Amino acid sequence: MKVWFVIYCKPQKDEVAEKNLLRQGFEVYRPLISRARGGHVGGSPSIREESLFPRYLFLNVDPEIKPITPVKYTPGVVGFVTFGDRYSTVDDSVINDIKVCESEQQMDLDNSVRFREGETVYINGEGFTDIKATFCEMSSDNRVIVLLKMLGRMSTITIPSSYVSRTSAY
Structure with a gap:
């Protein structure tokens, strides 16, 4: 049975860890948030995507089918988030809720980006x-x-x- 594990990454290396885990065939989810920055280029705001949860990723895997030991040796990864000797996991419903919020945030940003200064x-x-x-x-x-x-x-x-x-x- 697949489970969403929480992965802790090295500082500013969540994207690197995500790419390396994807190369290994893992299903990875890194929620992103788009931020508009004040500096305008060509009349429109500059948009930058960054991790919603810096230094954290979600990894969906069935540990009985695919070994998870290589994850902690992946460049950019510190290790699994644990509570004592138990791995921290997240329900599918929480991941789906985060995806919905991420999508709604993107729609809000798309609506606001369409305006020009002075309009x-x-x-x-x-x-x-x-x-x-x-x-x-x-x-x-x-x-x-x-x-x-x-x-x-x-x-x-x-x-x-x-x-x-x-x-x-x-």
């Missing part, structure tokens, strides 16, 4: 209803910075990218 946008959500603003830039963690007129003066605010759209809700 007119509309804010809806959490107390905002069809407020006209000017898109400034991507912030971190799926947030955007917009410029809007508030209390008679121009202010910049940082809000979730999901609140911003190109068209009015009405």
